Amino acid sequence: MFGITRRRVASFERRVDGLSSASGRGRIDLLWPGTFMAEHKSKGRDLGEATVQALEYVDALEAHERPRWVALSDFERVRLHEVATGEAQEFSLSELPQRVEHFAFLIGRQLRHQVPSDPVNVKAAQEMARLHDLLEKSGYQGHDLELLLVRMLFLLFGDDTGLWDESGLFYDVLADHTRSDGEDLGATLARLFQTLDTPRERRQAGLPAWLAAFPYVNGELFRERLDLAEFSPEMRQMLLDASALDWGAVSPAIFGSMFQAVMDPEERRNLGAHYTSEENILKALGPLFLDDLQARRKAARGDRRRLQAFLDYLPTLRFLDPACGSGNFLLVGYRELRWLELGALVELLALEGRSAGGQVLLDISYRLRVSVEQFYGIEYDEFPSQIARVALWLADHQMNVEASRLLGQNFVNLPLTQAAHIRHGDALEVDWAEHLSLAQDAPNLGALFVMGNPPFIGSYLMSPEQKRQMLALFAGNKEAGVLDYVAAWYLKSAQLLRHLDKTGPHLRAAASLVSTNSITQGEQVPPLWTELLENSENVITAAHQTFAWTNEAPGRAAVHCVIIQLEPAGRAPAQRRLFSYASPKGLPTEHAAQRISPYLIEGPEIIVRKQREPLVPGVPPLVYGNKPVDGGHLIFHSQAELDGFLAAEPGAAKFIKRMLDAQDFLRGQTRWCLWLVGATPAELQKLPRVMERVRKVKEAREGSKSPIIQRFAEIPSLFTQRPHVDTTYWSAPRKLDGQD
Structure with missing residues (x-):
């Protein structure tokens, strides 16, 4: 060697x-x-x-x-x-x-990586995020910073996975060809980027050997010229420490975690970005296509003709994540597809070898046909879209390394000539069929699968532009105003499935999306599921009932989710798959179902419609109770808190009312509130402690993300909803800890 x-x-x-x-x-x-x-x-x-x-x-x-x-x-x-x-x-x-x-x-070379070889994990992502924050704090910001971070990720990965002829080349550049104070690191990186973007035959004769050792990468990753970053000694050391880790063991989960760790928290909330763990991704991909492909693979064992048919089928599949973030769904899907292909190819070559007396000519580039070009994504934010594109390149190389190991022939896919189709844009404004090039590729398609984890933004938290998009997509649907933002992705998925069902009857098409469970409850069901099931002619073929969100990213979302799979009604399988959970954090149990309702229970697709008037004459209507939305400033949570307040301000006693909400009702708690309906300005001016609480309510409402709540800042002394009348009530607690 x-x-x-x-x-x-x-x-x-x-x-x-x-x-x-x-x-x-x-x-x-x-x-x-x-x-x-x-x-x-x-x-x-x-x-x-x-x-x-x-x-x-x-x-x-x-x-x-x-x-x-x-x-x-x-x-x-x-x-x-x-x-x-x-x-x-x-x-x-x-x-x-x-x-x-x-x-x-x-x-005669000294091994540089003398530290223990730890797999890259979420901690490593946090370290890269820390480097990002230091550069940003120094004034290196925006697009240049994000692209620089993506490039460094690619180089760290390349050092440990055989992308270059010699491992550790990037580490050598950092350790041997930059100053310890980091002053020349930015300029050195710029020279390296230019080298990686230049074919060997076009490089200058005087290029130093330590730069000339790097291959030509192409793929547009290093094409754009960036402003030089100024590195401190601490930043340089952080990059050296990152280089000492084993990036060859990187998991697809690292990219999502890294993306979420470096995103601005405010931006993360506005975009509704919640990185999905690999465990949850596989819950969606299994029923969508993986289980079927694994069954086909099993049925082909030992049969050359069926193995070849299976290998011919895999390249005809297309995958779309219309809210792809950093590409986790695409990454896991691509990796699983490559493993299936590789296992089938190894078996087929063994069968061919036996029939040919043990001699098989093997051209990996010809026999490995699953490609990242089968994977499509749309992402609103530029940085994660860059991460997704590069992550799929890295996943491609990972699988090529595995193929080289199993098939005995080295295969490095450089320069980069194939890439996933990741579009930086607003998925609700993009024509999905056009992005998929369906008009041109339809004859060659065997199946199309839509998958992903669209943004989680409640109907009351949407921006005016997001609200405009929703109303435009659900044009004519008078109840669409109550829908959460994720409903738009369900609608566009359903419309795409219907389009494919009408134009490509030979094509299998299905969509599986992760979302909050709110779209399967209460008033959101009629406006959404009428569109999905009746108007778009789809059915639910698989679903996970409510389960607790889990992921490895910092600041992870504390929500309860569902997974719902849609297919055109005319070609849906007779047997449906329903997964239930004994507890939100437990493991799923699968049940066979003939039909699955929009409420994710077995049964017909009946939708409970909104009824304004009681079905029985003379019965009063059931209405939503009084709603404070006050930041907690109009409420007293204990007897001691109330007693202390009244001791300091006894004149407020006439405005104190006992308050009862779902938690109070079910747990036997007692709380009180300031009920200032009818209070005159003169009365309030005599109550400085009451006015201080009112002022804090005003600030809380002004700081809300919801334009509707912001408007209630004009009346900070009152609850936002006040259907109260002085009479006897029948109380129905709505929810407790996220459970009905």
Whole structure:
């Protein structure tokens, strides 16, 4: 592997005397004097014990012959021991391609990554976010900062996964070719970016060897020229520390976590971005397409014709995430598709090899046909759209490394010629069919799957522009004003499915979206599900009932979600799949269902319509109760709090009322409130403590994200909703802790 002829430097079976054994002598399997010793033991032998024996050989040698490194193997595991430090690396033989850099001393290179090789995790994402924050604080902001971070992510990954001919090239640039104070780091990165964007044949003859060693990347990732970033010593060290981690073990989850960690919290709330964990992604992708593909793969085992048909089918699939964020749904989907392809191809090649007498000519670039170009995304924010594009390149390379390992032929997809179709734009303003190029590609499609986790923004928290979009999409639907923002993605998905059902009858099409459970409850059901089921002619073919949101990102969303899968009614499977949970944080139990209602229970697609008048004459209407929306400033949560307030301001006693909400009713609690209906300005001016609370209510409402709540800041002494009349009530608690 290192181009060294053994006979030139080392000998086999070197005799050594002066040992503690009965004979006092032994033989070293291989010795390169002053550099390296190798010992092989029987399968299953304890390599720690064998190391002790090998080190006795080392001590018995003349000083100038003693090796610096000792390697031992039992033909299943390899143990590499550094004599001077006593440190050892042990790994399986199958891991040798990933660990080969530990033997760099054979060609006179010192191993740079001396720290333990920890997999990249959420903590690493937080460290990159910290670097982002330091650069931003220094004045390096906006598009340039975001693109710089994405490029550094690509370089960190490339160092540990064989993207370059030599591992650790980026680390070498940082450690050996930048000053410790970081002053020249920005300029050095700019030179590196320019090199990565220049084909080898067009590079200047005088380019330093440490830059010329990098390949041509292309793919537009390094094409744009960025303003130079000014790095501090701390920033440079943070980047060096990040380089010491094992980015080859990166999970798709890291990209979503990194994206959420660096986004501005205010922007994150406005966009409704909530990164989805891999566990939740697979809950959606399983019924959508993975379970079917795994069944097809299983049915093809041992059959060359069916295996080839399966491999021919995979490239005909298309996938769209119309709110892709940093691309987690696309990443996991692509990875799973590549694993299915790789497993089928390995089996097919084995069958072909047997029929051809063991000889199979293999061209990986020809036989591996699943491509990132089958994956489409739309993302409102530029930074996550950049992350998604690069993340899919990295996932592509990860799978090429696996293919190289399993198929025995190295395959690095550089320069980048294929890319996922990630569009930076507003999904509600984009023509999805046009983005998918359905008019041109329809004859070649086998199936189209829409998937994702659209923004979670309540109807009362939408901006005026978002409200305008909703009303335009649901034109003519008089009840659409109550819908949450996510409903727009359901509608556009349903309309796309209907379009495909009418124009491509051979094509399977389905959509599976994660969302809050609010769209399956109460007043949102009629306006949304009338559109999805009746007007767009779809049915629910799979669904997860309410479960607790889980992810690994900092500041994770505390919400309860559902997953709903739609398909055209005319081609939906007869058997539907319904997943229920004994508790929101528990594991799902699957049930077979003939039909699934919009309320995610088994049964017909009946929609409970809004009824303004009681069905029985003379019965009073059921109305929403008094609603404070006061930031807690009109409410007294305990008897002690109330007593203290009245002791300081006894004149407020006439305005104190007992308050009862769902939690009070169900838990037997007692609270009170300031009920200032009918209070005159003159009365209030005599109550400074009351007025202080009123002032705080005004501030809380003015700071609300909801334009409607902001308007109530004009009447801060009153609850926002006051249907109260002095009579006897029948009370119906609406919710408690998110559960009906």
